[in-house]
Amino acid sequence: xxxxxxxxxxxxxxxxxxxxxxxxxxxxxxxxxxxxxxxxxxxxxxxxxxxxxxxxxxxxxxxxxxxxxxxxxxxxxxxxxxxxxxxxxxxxxxxxxxxxxxxxxxxxxxxxxxxxxxxxxxxxxxxxxxxxxxxxxxxxxxxxxxxxxxxxxxxxxxxxxxxxxxxxxxxxxxxxxxxxxxxxxxxxxxxxxxxxxxxxxxxxxxxxxxxxxxxxxxxxxxxxxxxxxxxxxxxxxxxxxxxxxxxxxxxxxxxxxxxxxxxxxxxxxxxxxxxxxxxxxxxxxxxxxxxxxxxxxxxxxxxxxxxxxxxxxxxxxxxxxxxxxxxxxxxxxx
Amino acid sequence: xxxxxxxxxxxxxxxxxxxxxxxxxxxxxxxxxxxxxxxxxxxxxxxxxxxxxxxxxxxxxxxxxxxxxxxxxxxxxxxxxxxxxxxxxxxxxxxxxxxxxxxxxxxxxxxxxxxxxxxxxxxxxxxxxxxxxxxxxxxxxxxxxxxxxxxxxxxxxxxxxxxxxxxxxxxxxxxxxxxxxxxxxxxxxxxxxxxxxxxxxxxxxxxxxxxxxxxxxxxxxxxxxxxxxxxxxxxxxxxxxxxxxxxxxxxxxxxxxxxxxxxxxxxxxxxxxxxxxxxxxxxxxxxxxxxxxxxxxxxxxxxxxxxxxxxxxxxxxxxxxxxxxxxxxxxxxx
Numbered sequence: 001x002x003x004x005x006x007x008x009x010x011x012x013x014x015x016x017x018x019x020x021x022x023x024x025x026x027x028x029x030x031x032x033x034x035x036x037x038x039x040x041x042x043x044x045x046x047x048x049x050x051x052x053x054x055x056x057x058x059x060x061x062x063x064x065x066x067x068x069x070x071x072x073x074x075x076x077x078x079x080x081x082x083x084x085x086x087x088x089x090x091x092x093x094x095x096x097x098x099x100x101x102x103x104x105x106x107x108x109x110x111x112x113x114x115x116x117x118x119x120x121x122x123x124x125x126x127x128x129x130x131x132x133x134x135x136x137x138x139x140x141x142x143x144x145x146x147x148x149x150x151x152x153x154x155x156x157x158x159x160x161x162x163x164x165x166x167x168x169x170x171x172x173x174x175x176x177x178x179x180x181x182x183x184x185x186x187x188x189x190x191x192x193x194x195x196x197x198x199x200x201x202x203x204x205x206x207x208x209x210x211x212x213x214x215x216x217x218x219x220x221x222x223x224x225x226x227x228x229x230x231x232x233x234x235x236x237x238x239x240x241x242x243x244x245x246x247x248x249x250x251x252x253x254x255x256x257x258x259x260x261x262x263x264x265x266x267x268x269x270x271x272x273x274x275x276x277x278x279x280x281x282x283x284x285x286x287x288x289x290x291x292x293x294x295x296x297x298x299x300x301x302x303x304x305x306x307x308x309x310x311x312x313x314x315x316x317x318x319x320x321x322x323x324x325x326x327x328x329x330x331x332x333x334x
Numbered sequence: 335x336x337x338x339x340x341x342x343x344x345x346x347x348x349x350x351x352x353x354x355x356x357x358x359x360x361x362x363x364x365x366x367x368x369x370x371x372x373x374x375x376x377x378x379x380x381x382x383x384x385x386x387x388x389x390x391x392x393x394x395x396x397x398x399x400x401x402x403x404x405x406x407x408x409x410x411x412x413x414x415x416x417x418x419x420x421x422x423x424x425x426x427x428x429x430x431x432x433x434x435x436x437x438x439x440x441x442x443x444x445x446x447x448x449x450x451x452x453x454x455x456x457x458x459x460x461x462x463x464x465x466x467x468x469x470x471x472x473x474x475x476x477x478x479x480x481x482x483x484x485x486x487x488x489x490x491x492x493x494x495x496x497x498x499x500x501x502x503x504x505x506x507x508x509x510x511x512x513x514x515x516x517x518x519x520x521x522x523x524x525x526x527x528x529x530x531x532x533x534x535x536x537x538x539x540x541x542x543x544x545x546x547x548x549x550x551x552x553x554x555x556x557x558x559x560x561x562x563x564x565x566x567x568x569x570x571x572x573x574x575x576x577x578x579x580x581x582x583x584x585x586x587x588x589x590x591x592x593x594x595x596x597x598x599x600x601x602x603x604x605x606x607x608x609x610x611x612x613x614x615x616x617x618x619x620x621x622x623x624x625x626x627x628x629x630x631x632x633x634x635x636x637x638x639x640x641x642x643x644x645x646x647x648x649x650x651x652x653x654x655x656x657x658x659x660x661x662x663x664x665x666x667x668x
Binding site: 152167 | 489
């Protein structure tokens, strides 16, 4: 596990009692490992949902300070016992597939809305002083009307997932305003890195690309001209740790990544860093055109100014580390 | 039942098969009675939820063309049999209390989100050619940033109800874009009229005022300076009938009411029309201040231009008719 210089994000975690919901998933597990390295006492709850990001290997090698519980927050009886006594709750319990949210909207509702209310109700009753950080998504903005996108951009989701993620961030902010909970919402851009789901594109298209490169198969670039500001997962973990400061309670922040590149430039960078691979550019599939949001990159100055955060990993470095990880563990993830 | 001159809203309903979900409630029952008068074959489904707007008296005297079924759309097995064969579906199934949405957010979720998906999934499979009209709410805008409020105003709800109502209108619009259903969303302003809930303010504060006037009790005006554009229910029914034209599929429209008045002016008008009564102005309760949205009135030009609709009832006339109705039926509603 890499170490980083001490800063605002790394102070004061030793010995703190932290819950990470969705902690076996991609971003969640990277967060858990960092918290573990910082000396926190971490309780992980994960439902290990099929099609989700959870992977048993993601927490391999964690210390004995990390406890793992398999449970589903959609069951309202689960959360109270988990949040009781926690100083910080990181809420990364989510269904992330846009396509799945349209084919099974009720499943998306139960994970991205009902379970979120269960968790917040439990915090309200059993952990009213905990800091709570919720991972929202740029998806709430839908098709950007101007770039870069700041937090005042209208909310206009293009899929069921976007509406539910917006409801869930709304719950978090309302539980601050109405019940005084110290909640903070981060709207993340596309995130990539070790421990992401690469078997398919349910979590992010970058996962499917990585798998293609390492399997020696050409991957598909849909469209190719779309701009994206990819965030390396370690930078997102930094952002999550900073957002747990109760000084940011009741606020919503964009979190972006490295300077925007087109998907085609991203694909070229991936091949260059990998030293191999191939892709083909295809039209954005007609069946998914309604959920294509075109260009996106975040204006995340509000978060940078509030917390001092800035992304550290360049795209080359982030992709190199990601490839290194999946080269070593390919057979477990692919 | 009053009759109106033939126009775009009243043509072609004779013999049409129509489902009204929430058809025993306030707006729903007024819609059902109008459809009945126009000769439609109407199936009403209502869950008769405690605390909701449904009242058995609301459909008293309807013709044999109106069939009533008590069932709850939260049960996914209910909707398929109801929508099958319908030409038009009016979806007014809702929980309307802002306060209740905060005290029991999971109940609000099940009614205002889960049941909505059940209904739309049923339409997609069993009534893919039906016109579907959903009654949304001005509540999705939250605190207006400028007046009047048009449909491009940012969505920023102040309560759980607003997030769920926004999700539900989102579902309706997505089912148009993704599945081709002929859905239309109306964002209604405060609506009043015969058959509203007057026992308390769960549906609208105007109901509680009417009850106070007729019971000879002073009612409370919270704040008093807030502007509102009240819509008389017959005008809202007109709007719903017009919105069922598939030419408006995939669109969202504000529907406003009479020219804006302050709550204090509204209270004075009510006393004048009633020829009796009293009120006292009190501070907006601190416990509810987080859901106070201040002034609101709609810019509904988009809907007027698309459909030719305009409200017909002035405030005096609407209040007089409302008082007449509840004078006659007071003991059943109060």
